Amino acid sequence: MEDQQEQRCARVAVPVPMRRQFDYLLPADGADIAVGARVKVPFGSRSLIGFVTEPHVVTDTPPNKLKAIEHITDPSPLWPPSMWELLLWAAQYYHHPLGDVLAHAAPIALRHGEAPEFQQIKRYALTDEGAAVDLDSLKRAVQQRKIIAALRERALTSTDIKALELAPAALKTVQEKGWVSVAHEPLGVGAWRLERDEQPHPLNPEQAVAVAALHSGLAESEARVWLLEGVTGSGKTEVYLQAMEPVLARGQQVLVMVPEIGLTPQTVARFRARYKVPVVVMHSGLSDQERLQGWLQAREGHAAIIIGTRSSIFTPMKNLGLLIIDEEHDASFKQQDGFRYNARDLAIKRAHQEGFGVVLGSATPSLETLSNAQQGRYHHLQLKKRAGNAKPAKHFLLDLKQQRMQQGLSEQLISTMRKHLEQGNQVLLFLNRRGFANALICHECGWVAECRRCQANMTVHQHNHSLQCHHCGASQRIPRQCGGCGSTQLVSRGVGTEQLEQCIEQLFPAYSTVRIDRDSTRRKGQLESHLNAVSAGQHHILIGTQMLAKGHHFPNVTLVALLDVDGALYSADFRAAERLAQLYIQVAGRAGRASKVGTVVLQTHHPEHPLIQELVNNGYTDFARSALLERSQAMLPPYAAMALFRAEAMEKDAAEALLQAIVAVLEEDGTGEVTAIGPMPAPLARKAGRYRYQLMLHAASRAALHKLLLSKLSLIETLAQTRKARWSLDIDPQDFT
Numbered sequence: 085m086e087d088q089q090e091q092r093c094a095r096v097a098v099p100v101p102m103r104r105q106f107d108y109l110l111p112a113d114g115a116d117i118a119v120g121a122r123v124k125v126p127f128g129s130r131s132l133i134g135f136v137t138e139p140h141v142v143t144d145t146p147p148n149k150l151k152a153i154e155h156i157t158d159p160s161p162l163w164p165p166s167m168w169e170l171l172l173w174a175a176q177y178y179h180h181p182l183g184d185v186l187a188h189a190a191p192i193a194l195r196h197g198e199a200p201e202f203q204q205i206k207r208y209a210l211t212d213e214g215a216a217v218d219l220d221s222l223k224r225a226v227q228q229r230k231i232i233a234a235l236r237e238r239a240l241t242s243t244d245i246k247a248l249e250l251a252p253a254a255l256k257t258v259q260e261k262g263w264v265s266v267a268h269e270p271l272g273v274g275a276w277r278l279e280r281d282e283q284p285h286p287l288n289p290e291q292a293v294a295v296a297a298l299h300s301g302l303a304e305s306e307a308r309v310w311l312l313e314g315v316t317g318s319g320k321t322e323v324y325l326q327a328m329e330p331v332l333a334r335g336q337q338v339l340v341m342v343p344e345i346g347l348t349p350q351t352v353a354r355f356r357a358r359y360k361v362p363v364v365v366m367h368s369g370l371s372d373q374e375r376l377q378g379w380l381q382a383r384e385g386h387a388a389i390i391i392g393t394r395s396s397i398f399t400p401m402k403n404l405g406l407l408i409i410d411e412e413h414d415a416s417f418k419q420q421d422g423f424r425y426n427a428r429d430l431a432i433k434r435a436h437q438e439g440f441g442v443v444l445g446s447a448t449p450s451l452e453t454l455s456n457a458q459q460g461r462y463h464h465l466q467l468k469k470r471a472g473n474a475k476p477a478k479h480f481l482l483d484l485k486q487q488r489m490q491q492g493l494s495e496q497l498i499s500t501m502r503k504h505l506e507q508g509n510q511v512l513l514f515l516n517r518r519g520f521a522n523a524l525i526c527h528e529c530g531w532v533a534e535c536r537r538c539q540a541n542m543t544v545h546q547h548n549h550s551l552q553c554h555h556c557g558a559s560q561r562i563p564r565q566c567g568g569c570g571s572t573q574l575v576s577r578g579v580g581t582e583q584l585e586q587c588i589e590q591l592f593p594a595y596s597t598v599r600i601d602r603d604s605t606r607r608k609g610q611l612e613s614h615l616n617a618v619s620a621g622q623h624h625i626l627i628g629t630q631m632l633a634k635g636h637h638f639p640n641v642t643l644v645a646l647l648d649v650d651g652a653l654y655s656a657d658f659r660a661a662e663r664l665a666q667l668y669i670q671v672a673g674r675a676g677r678a679s680k681v682g683t684v685v686l687q688t689h690h691p692e693h694p695l696i697q698e699l700v701n702n703g704y705t706d707f708a709r710s711a712l713l714e715r716s717q718a719m720l721p722p723y724a725a726m727a728l729f730r731a732e733a734m735e736k737d738a739a740e741a742l743l744q745a746i747v748a749v750l751e752e753d754g755t756g757e758v759t760a761i762g763p764m765p766a767p768l769a770r771k772a773g774r775y776r777y778q779l780m781l782h783a784a785s786r787a788a789l790h791k792l793l794l795s796k797l798s799l800i801e802t803l804a805q806t807r808k809a810r811w812s813l814d815i816d817p818q819d820f821t
């Protein structure tokens with residue numbers, strides 16, 4: 085009897101918030117179903133796509149409760165065994181439901197049950213006639229000219245056409261003229277061979293050392309990790325490009341992970357320009373089907389270079405030889421909701437399982453990575469000089485105490501700006517928008533406009549006369565009267581990028597100003613066109629936020645000023661200092677490329693602060709050394725392990741009550757080496773109407789923390805209090821808001 089049952093049931097991970105799997109009867113054609121096979125199963129009143137974790141099990145589900153698999157979507161697994169192992173490991177390490185991990189790792193089209201098959205795609209290319217067209221003859225047909233010019237660079241798919249905002253009507257015209265042809269090709273089928281398209285830079289001595297080390301290490305095809313620490317503009321990208329050449333020449337693939345593709349169009353273009361091999365870019369602008377096609381190309385080995393953001397770590401690769409993580413310190417490699425994985429950490433794990441090399445590149449490596457390098461786990465390569473002839477920037481502190489200020493600008497800064505502008509150079513003003521938003525205040529009674537649903541101030545947006553909440557998106561017209569005393573004396577306080585832009589335009593009417601932030605770059609292509617206008621010298625003053633700190637080169641910017649970053653000095657988050665240091669160095673790195681010496685000015689009320697002193701006088705490396713020392717003395721990561729329970733609820737006490745119940749469960753048999761801190765209100769104590777609480781777990785050993793969680797989570801899931809509050813668990817949390 086039992087034998088028969090064993091033949092007939094499979095264990096399936098389904099995407100539900102439960103840390104357990106479910107058994108289903110196998111259909112008649114399911115005899116040889118494999119681990120990792122995708123199946124459709126009934127769950128409650130729905131049908132869900134799940135994955136078989138054990139093909140033949142003895143079930144303890146009572147026969148009357150046992151349901152059958154509806155459909156075997158693919159009998160063979162979607163992932164190769166090594167990736168499957170990685171996903172199982174990730175579910176365990178992050179204590180996240182396996183079904184949800186697997187669903188997350190699969191492209192959306194596959195989550196919805198579509199078949200993993202290559203499809204035909206439309207590709208537009210120039211005909212011989214089209215290639216011969218004189219662009220100047222199209223002066224009046226701007227749209228047609230744009231299309232022909234774009235197609236001279238490379239053939240385009242429909243998505244490319246959309247992304248480049250090429251006009252459909254003009255596309256039709258150029259086809260009718262016989263200049264452009266459409267081919268329906270199966271995507272990416274076929275082999276590729278490495279061909280170089282562009283001569284590399286001759287390397288400087290530091291770059292040459294790094295490239296040589298990478299070439300010899302990568303020839304071993306085993307897991308090795310290099311930290312490539314190179315000051316901004318030191319030519320890290322050139323090192324990546326040359327490091328990958330022998331890898332590609334061997335027919336192996338390269339995965340490049342970047343923080344945000346939209347912010348670094350130049351990087352993608354540089355990879356495309358160097359090698360004539362199939363490059364797949366995974367970005368959020370793709371349709372589900374296109375993403376699937378890219379994923380298949382990677383899995384089948386048809387793509388040579390894959391460039392993507394954090395989720396590309398889940399792309400199966402036929403023959404991965406090298407994984408590069410650019411700006412490895414960037415917070416975006418950590419997923420902040422749902423399955424809260426860290427793509428950088430998973431990359432290292434994956435490298436050990438599959439045996440390939442990893443290069444972690446940054447001007448400001450994370451303290452975790454630096455400590456791994458210090459302990460000899462990673463090879464440390466350094467580029468201390470800027471590539472070409474660029475000179476290092478000069479750094480100045482500007483004490484704001486008792487200074488007369490205009491919209492956040494000290495008079496001294498204004499006169500420094502004037503000097504640089506008069507010499508024909510560009511100036512970049514950096515505003516840390518977070519925590520420095522512009523609030524609406526009553527001049528009579530001090531009332532501040534707050535969001536009704538969040539414990540946060542509303543932000544004034546002058547361009548559409550609204551108040552907006554940056555936490556929940558709530559929006560309303562700017563009120564005329566104070567909500568406290570009814571006075572009409574409402575003023576906005578603090579400086580947002582918009583206010584700064586207005587103020588700058590008044591102070592420097594002879595110069596053109598451009599603002600680069602989320603609001604001014606919302607539309608597709610806007611960021612690129614702003615950046616191009618800056619390169620072309622159309623603007624003299626750039627005002628920007630975090631977006632500007634990432635990877636762009638502004639050769640004519642000679643003055644970079646950080647207006648207010650003091651908030652980070654008081655933050656309760658132990659990573660705030662590290663973040664500030666990284667931001668400072670990254671922003672400062674925008675100054676003085678090419679032949680011009682750059683100046684970096686930091687306005688602060690605390691010029692004597694040790695962190696500020698260390699950064700400005702000694703640079704990131706020294707800062708990082710003392711920060712690591714502090715972390716080790718305070719027993720903080722990377723010298724300790726942390727996990728964070730979060731809970732939120734509409735009802736005032738429900739979230740706290742749930743976390744108290746969790747503490748009770750954790751402490752039942754003693755927590756050993758693990759300390760539970762809290763529950764306490766989250767720094768943003770209310771968001772979108774929900775009350776938010778946190779519970780922090782801290783342990784000297786990772787193993788102790790994991791053991792405790794593993795033994796308690798199934799009990800925690802069933803707590804009665806979970807019905808009134810949402811909760812989540814974050815392993816190695818990066819963000820404490």
Ligand code: ADP
Binds near residue numbers: 286287315322637
């Ligand atoms: P990073 O990524 O370290 O900030 P990049 O790789 O973008 O630096 O290089 C900065 C600039 O220096 C780029 O314009 C690049 O083309 C140039 N560059 C890089 N290596 C060299 C070299 N060996 N000689 C001359 N210029 C170089």
Ligand code: ZN
Binds near residue numbers: 536554555558771772
């Ligand atoms: Zn809100």
Ligand code: ZN
Binds near residue numbers: 526566
């Ligand atoms: Zn008032």
